[in-house]
Amino acid sequence: MKFRNFKTVPRIIFGRGAYNQLVDVVDEQRTSDDDFAVFIVDPSQRGKDTETRLPAREQDLILWADVGEEPKTTYVDALTDLVQRYRDGQLPVSVVGIGGGSVMDIAKAVSLMLTNPGGAARYQGWDLIENPAVHHVGVPTLSGTGAEASRTAVLTGPEKKLGLNSDYTVFDQVVLDPELIRDVPKNQWFYTGMDCYIHCVESLEGTYLNEFSKSYGEKAMELCRQVYLDDHPDKDDKLMMASWMGGMSIAYSQVGACHALSYGLSYVFGYRHGIGNCIAFNVLDEFYPEGVAEFREMVKKHDIDLPQNLSKNWSDEEIARMVQIAKGLAPLWDNVYGSGWEEKVTDELLTDLYRRM
Structure with missing residues (x-):
């Protein structure tokens, strides 16, 4: 019998106020002053401490995610193209998803598509991803989906709703701060x-x-x-x-x-x-x-x-x-x-x- 050898999130920070350590997590990936990170943020966080304490530098790219509907492969492809054009093909040192399950899935998917050609719909299924993702971080502001722990990024494609299921999908770092979910409707x-x-x-x-x-x-x-x-x-x-x-x-x-x-x-x-x-x-x-x-x-x-x-x-x-x-x-x-x-x-x-x- 062959047992699954699956990957789990290697690094986790948990506790009230843990969000303050996100700056250290991202800066650890920077090796030069020119390095940039991408922050994909749920629009529900506008005007909250999550936004005001966002550890983005001047050269970083902040994207307010469209979460009006379930994430689509076409939307992931559009965001991926935007990131690729931002610095003429230079890869970010990290992609950080801050929000609910949809935002975290979008962040996981974008980090994968930056290093895997052909569009997200091509990889809907199990273990189809060929290349490791860009470093990616999950910061849930809504709890329940388990997206922060899972090896999938669930997307709606042209033919089906199905995840990008792979060991490469798993976050490199998760920051779990219970203070971020206290005001959820x-x-x-x-x-x-x-x-x-x-x-x-x-x-x-x-x-x-x-x-x-x-x-x-x-x-x-x-x-x-x-x-x-x-x-x-x-x-x-x-x-x-x-x-x-x-x-x-x-x-x-x-x-x-x-x-x-x-x-x-x-x-x-x-x-x-x-x-x-x-x-x-x-x-x-x-x-x-x-x-x-x-x-x-x-x-x-x-x-x-x-x-x-x-x-x-x-x-x-x-x-x-x-x-x-x-x-x-x-x-x-x-x-x-x-x-x-x-x-x-x-x-x-x-x-x-x-x-x-």
Whole structure:
């Protein structure tokens, strides 16, 4: 038996006020006064301490990310071209993503495309990246996606929504500062945090489960419960660590049915990943009965108005397209059913699930 030899983030700073050390992280990569870094920042951070304390030098490039929709391969290609033209082809010493999962995925993808030719859509899949990325740093201002820990940058391409999955995708450095997530709006805080909770459910109930993923998944789920059921006073610290551990849990396992269905929702209707997961998870009683029941308890506790009865406005063609996308995510269904999943994941099953949303 051959075991996966996967890469994890080699350097991590955690703690309240850790953001102040970002200047040291970036400056460590500079070897001359002419070196420049690229900061890709979520627009939600405008006017906040995150912006005023941004450790950018005069020659650095600051890009305010467009996060109005899920990140697209075409957008990554456009940003990559902008960075390449900024200094006539000179590579930055570091690409720093400051924001939620979308911004961190964009930063990871740009750092990869600066050293891999042909456009981001070419690399949607598993282990297609050929060359190491530019040094890249993740600074989450929203917790739940696990993007800071994962080996993927999830992008919507011309044919599918799928990540750039590779060891080269993993951040070289992550800065985890719980102070940066304290003012997140309630709905966004909930939907993104549920991405972490759902990671744990899918990992812990999947066929890929092992003691590595189980250890991280169980602790992440415990922290999610403290945050969303117990309202723990240190909930920001706990949610940030839950996000990290949830991401680590699927590093040696895989997500499952909810994420497969959510990818279809995002591609066809543009739903953001967190809310898309919640819409999909709410109809998966047959797959994850205990997890769905507890999820609904969290929805009720925090008075979340979860969108329902959406399918009444969907055409047969739109549903068929979502079915095609969801069905194409083989590793996810293998984690749900194991070998022979192709016989169980039928068009009829997936159509029925989408019709319930």
